[in-house]
Amino acid sequence: MDSITMETLLLRHLSTKMAQDIMRTLIRVTFGTEASQLSALYFLAFSNGTHGLLSQFSSSLNGARELRIKGGAQQIALELSVKIGKECIILNTPVTEIEQSENGVRVSTRFGKIYRSKYIIVALPPTEVHRILFNPSLSLKHRQLLQRYPVGHLTKFIITYPKAFWREKGFSGEVLSYGGGKVERGCDAGPISATYDATTHHGHPAIVGYMASKSGVQWNSKDTSCRKQSVLETLSYFWGDWVHDPIDYVEKNWGEEAYVGGCPTHGMSPGMMVWFHQIRTPFGRIYWAGTETATRWCGYMDGAVQAGERAALEVLYKFQPQTLTAADLDVIDLQVRRSSFIHPPPDPHIFRWTLCLPLFLIAMGWAAYTLRRHFWVIGVGRIA
Amino acid sequence: MDSITMETLLLRHLSTKMAQDIMRTLIRVTFGTEASQLSALYFLAFSNGTHGLLSQFSSSLNGARELRIKGGAQQIALELSVKIGKECIILNTPVTEIEQSENGVRVSTRFGKIYRSKYIIVALPPTEVHRILFNPSLSLKHRQLLQRYPVGHLTKFIITYPKAFWREKGFSGEVLSYGGGKVERGCDAGPISATYDATTHHGHPAIVGYMASKSGVQWNSKDTSCRKQSVLETLSYFWGDWVHDPIDYVEKNWGEEAYVGGCPTHGMSPGMMVWFHQIRTPFGRIYWAGTETATRWCGYMDGAVQAGERAALEVLYKFQPQTLTAADLDVIDLQVRRSSFIHPPPDPHIFRWTLCLPLFLIAMGWAAYTLRRHFWVIGVGRIA
Numbered sequence: 001m002d003s004i005t006m007e008t009l010l011l012r013h014l015s016t017k018m019a020q021d022i023m024r025t026l027i028r029v030t031f032g033t034e035a036s037q038l039s040a041l042y043f044l045a046f047s048n049g050t051h052g053l054l055s056q057f058s059s060s061l062n063g064a065r066e067l068r069i070k071g072g073a074q075q076i077a078l079e080l081s082v083k084i085g086k087e088c089i090i091l092n093t094p095v096t097e098i099e100q101s102e103n104g105v106r107v108s109t110r111f112g113k114i115y116r117s118k119y120i121i122v123a124l125p126p127t128e129v130h131r132i133l134f135n136p137s138l139s140l141k142h143r144q145l146l147q148r149y150p151v152g153h154l155t156k157f158i159i160t161y162p163k164a165f166w167r168e169k170g171f172s173g174e175v176l177s178y179g180g181g182k183v184e185r186g187c188d189a190g191p192i193s194a195t196y197d198a199t200t201h202h203g204h205p206a207i208v209g210y211m212a213s214k215s216g217v218q219w220n221s222k223d224t225s226c227r228k229q230s231v232l233e234t235l236s237y238f239w240g241d242w243v244h245d246p247i248d249y250v251e252k253n254w255g256e257e258a259y260v261g262g263c264p265t266h267g268m269s270p271g272m273m274v275w276f277h278q279i280r281t282p283f284g285r286i287y288w289a290g291t292e293t294a295t296r297w298c299g300y301m302d303g304a305v306q307a308g309e310r311a312a313l314e315v316l317y318k319f320q321p322q323t324l325t326a327a328d329l330d331v332i333d334l335q336v337r338r339s340s341f342i343h344p345p346p347d348p349h350i351f352r353w354t355l356c357l358p359l360f361l362i363a364m365g366w367a368a369y370t371l372r373r374h375f376w377v378i379g380v381g382r383i384a
Numbered sequence: 385m386d387s388i389t390m391e392t393l394l395l396r397h398l399s400t401k402m403a404q405d406i407m408r409t410l411i412r413v414t415f416g417t418e419a420s421q422l423s424a425l426y427f428l429a430f431s432n433g434t435h436g437l438l439s440q441f442s443s444s445l446n447g448a449r450e451l452r453i454k455g456g457a458q459q460i461a462l463e464l465s466v467k468i469g470k471e472c473i474i475l476n477t478p479v480t481e482i483e484q485s486e487n488g489v490r491v492s493t494r495f496g497k498i499y500r501s502k503y504i505i506v507a508l509p510p511t512e513v514h515r516i517l518f519n520p521s522l523s524l525k526h527r528q529l530l531q532r533y534p535v536g537h538l539t540k541f542i543i544t545y546p547k548a549f550w551r552e553k554g555f556s557g558e559v560l561s562y563g564g565g566k567v568e569r570g571c572d573a574g575p576i577s578a579t580y581d582a583t584t585h586h587g588h589p590a591i592v593g594y595m596a597s598k599s600g601v602q603w604n605s606k607d608t609s610c611r612k613q614s615v616l617e618t619l620s621y622f623w624g625d626w627v628h629d630p631i632d633y634v635e636k637n638w639g640e641e642a643y644v645g646g647c648p649t650h651g652m653s654p655g656m657m658v659w660f661h662q663i664r665t666p667f668g669r670i671y672w673a674g675t676e677t678a679t680r681w682c683g684y685m686d687g688a689v690q691a692g693e694r695a696a697l698e699v700l701y702k703f704q705p706q707t708l709t710a711a712d713l714d715v716i717d718l719q720v721r722r723s724s725f726i727h728p729p730p731d732p733h734i735f736r737w738t739l740c741l742p743l744f745l746i747a748m749g750w751a752a753y754t755l756r757r758h759f760w761v762i763g764v765g766r767i768a
Contacts, residue, residue, distance in 0.1 A: 003391040003420030005654050036387030037532065037655030096480060096494075110480075110517075112496070127531055131515045133494075133642065140537060140601045140639045144646075147511055147534035148421065148653060153524060214658070217524045255524045258517065262528075269532060269653035270389050271421030274598070 002041035002273040009040040021178040026057050028212040029176075029194045030064075031267040031299075032152020042268035045276070049296045049303070059174070059196055064300060070201050073301070094259060098122070099135040100285045119318060121311045123289035123304075126279065127151050127261055134286075142278040148269040149279070149292070151262030155211040155220060155253045157231060158198060159246045164205035166197070166239055173197030173207055179215055181234025184226060187218040191230050207235070217255075224251060265299030266292050280307070287311045386425035386657040393424040405562040410441050412596040413560075413578045414448075415651035415683075416536020426652035429660070433680045433687070443558070443580055448684060454585050457685070478643055482506070483519040484669045503702060505695045507673035507688075510663065511535050511645055518670075526662040532653040533663070533676070535646030539595040539604060539637045541615060542582060543630045548589035550581070550623055557581030557591055563599055565618025568610060571602040575611060576618050591619070601639075608635060649683030650676050664691070671695045 001009075006027060014020045027035045027043070050056040050064060059065035069075050081089055097108040098120065107115045122129060130146040137143070166173045174196055179189025193216070195209035209231070211219050219227055228249045235243040254263035268276070280293035289311035294303030313328050324332075385393075390411060398404045411419045411427070434440040434448060443449035453459050465473055481492040482504065491499045506513060514530040521527070550557045558580055563573025577600070579593035593615065595603050603611055612633045619627040638647035652660070664677035673695035678687030697712050708716075 003389055003418075005387055005389060005392075007387040007655075008389075008392050034387075034655050037653065127514075130511075131517075133515075135642075137640065137642060140604050143639070144534070144537060144601060147645075150528070150531035150653075153528060217528060220524050255527070256521065258519075258521060261531075269421065269534075271391075271418045 001044065002039050002271055004040045005036050005270055006038040006040050006043045007034070007036040009043075010035055022176065025176050025178045025193055026053075028215075029154075029210055030056065031265055032154040032212050032216070032263055033150075033267040034213050037150075037267065037269065039268045039270040039273060041270075041273045042276075045273070046298060049294070049298050050300070064297075065196060068198075068201075076301075095132055097133045097135065098286065105285050119285045119287060119315045121287045121289050121308075121315060123308065123311070125151055125260070125290060126266055126292055128259060134283075136284075138283055139278065139281075141275045142281070142283065145272050145275050145278050148272045149266050150269065151260075151266050152264065153213060153216050153220075153255050154263040155216050155227075155251060155255075156208065156263070157211070157227075157249065157251045158206055158208050159231075159235075159243075160204060160206045160248045161242075161246050162205070164197075164199055165242045166207070167205075169239065171239060175209070175235070175238055177234065181237060182230040184219075184222055184230060186221060187215065189215045190234050191215065191219045191227060192234050195235070220253060220255065227251070280310075282314060287314050385428065386423050387654055388424045389420050389654055390422040390424050390427045391418070391420040393427075394419055406560065409560050409562045409577055410437075412599075413538075413594055414440065415649055416538040416596050416600070416647055417534075417651040418597050421534075421651065421653065423652045423654040423657060425657045426660075429657070430682060433678070433682050434684075448681075449580060452582075452585075460685075479516055481517045481519065482670065489669050503669045503671060503699045505671045505673050505692075505699060507692065507695070509535055509644070509674060510650055510676055512643060518667075520668075522667055523662065523665075525659045526665070526667065529656050529659050529662050532656045533650050534653065535644075535650045536648065537597060537600050537604075537639050538647040539600050539611075539635060539639075540592065540647070541595070541611075541633065541635045542590055542592050543615075543619075543627075544588060544590045544632045545626075545630055546589070548581075548583055549626045550591070551589075553623065555623060559593070559619070559622055561618065565621060566614040568603075568606055568614060570605060571599065573599045574618050575599065575603045575614050579619070604637060604639065611635070664694075666698060671698050 007024075010020045010023050014023065024035045027033065027038065031038060047053050047056055051062070055063045057064065093113065094110045095107055096110050099106040099108070100120075104116055104118050105120045107117070107120065109115075124132075126146050126149040130143070138146075164173075174194070175192065176194050177190060177192045181190025181192055183190055191211045193210045193212035195207050198206040198208035200206065210216070211227070211231075219230075222230075231249075232244050232246070254260050280288045282288065289304075289307045291297075291299055291301070291304035291307060293311075294307040296306055297303040310331050313324065314332050317324055317329075317332055391408075394404045394407050398407065408419045411417065411422060415422060431437050431440055435446070439447050441448065477497065478494045479491055480494050483490040483492070484504075488500055488502050489504045491501070491504065493499070508516075510530050510533040514527070522530075548557075558578070559576065560578050561574060561576045565574025565576055567574055575595045577594050577596035579591050582590040582592035584590065594600070595611070595615075603614075606614075615633075616628050616630070638644050664672045666672065673688075673691045675681075675683055675685070675688035675691060677695075678691040680690055681687040694715050697708065698716050701708055701713075701716055
């Protein structure tokens, strides 16, 4: 199953073009990737981690898009930074190199600063891990995997309106489109892959949508006003002319961020699933977090939390195993408990005793010899 | 065709398992990659560039392995370094960042040294290009492509013998094996994918062979003596007991090289061929060489030469287009002749004349006014 693409699987098992197109669109929105680029087995494993296809794409109960965060997702980062203490967070300092030895880890940054620690948790997307120089090199399996686990592309847009007109007309605000709508030169298809109702908890009406995968990359070469025009025209096919009068139109293209490179998640190329566990297998003193290392809701925020907790427990297991509960130990892979890539330093006790004990005995002997006369006097009395 | 893997194509069009296994082995040896990891269309394009399958795998006339270089392939680099002048070659200086502006290119290295030039030719494997930080970022298409163009894995071994026993027995020295031979724990199959006769031009008899792709990675976790033992036992199945007495056994694992990462070439994952030309499309002042950018014998040394010449001509076209012949111009892509990602600086002449001309006129006016009386005397005579 890992040797075929998701496209092959769709063609083999879905008999109508409409069913195929729906799946292709859902894959585009979920991975920012074409079905033709994705390992079929990876998709199935991914869907298994989200309790099936329906919850993966759904914005209703237990669905991937069920919950939104008051004030936006950045609230999590902001609240965490208060808890951790801003002085403990170093921003704008990209890591270029991670070296490890028997004693610890040494992290070099782009601007020459160096940090040291006993252990390190790397919570980066796989493509960014691949860009760091590791010394010693990561295992061959891990490096082969990182090369075949690329990130997709997604441009997100949010259109705000004075009123939620779509609700008044009886629409949910959800649109799935396989390239329908207004096409520009250089683009194979219309811009929109999907939209959702994104009305805020304050009640400000908004529509959020995605320009995903190849089509998104093509539209990326157009200027914003052209994209906006085409997005609105496409939406007007579905909802009518009112869409042309938004309050605001905002876009975010994650592909432009130098240290992110894409959105929303990574999708495995075919042929690597046999070594997929490498993504979270500790390498000496290096432990792995980040949503791509999760086993449940991998690629989502839920997965990021799971992975972060697991990685923290793994490191805690090395420091203070006695603090871990049985439930904690279950979270940690058995492999982790056994793993020790960096051989433990030779036991210092042996050295200490082989050197100190003879020295101590010699010192005692010398002291006994020197104080012999004195002892004699005090302890036994001297025979004159 | 780009949406299916080579494995899917083999299963679809080859009816016997033996034919499939032969193709799988040939793909392993050529790309260091499994058929399941490779885009079928990429494989066909690759084979088109090598004039078909037969020449791709063959060591006879016009074949990929027809020619060898006296004294080894490093002779090319050594001879070139003499021609170029060793003082012009900077070694052990990995590039970390390439910035370009309207005036030129700025290359930063790992140890803080900085180099500047008008244009730059990058002749690196795609995975290593991906590890460099570009400012401005490479085009989205190019970055998406680099992520899906991974390098394979190959461990090469050379066994030297006192005599070419295999020739005496009537063997060519060529073996293709789909995982036959002695298997160790942790390895799915035997070590050898292929061997060839590698007798030197001095007549020193030798066999060269490959442990390729997944199987090669698995064998990589064993120690050398274990691998050697298993390689020799596997070869003895084919050739008899004499193989157990070699003069020497040497290995090279390119996966261990921090700035190479694999061997022998890159193989495209499915779904990206539509943007394959991005690999050689200049980006402002950055031009691309390296065998993966070649259109003929891509992935081979022949391709590296073609790509190098093309890139050199492209840069020459920017400097001194009048020196290029019609044949040279044909080598350069039309796209290159038109490309100008970095907009030309605003014409300095406009600025110069809008400022200088009025100033010049004012100065002339003032001079005329001042010298009015003098002119009058000399030129016309003064009316007293």
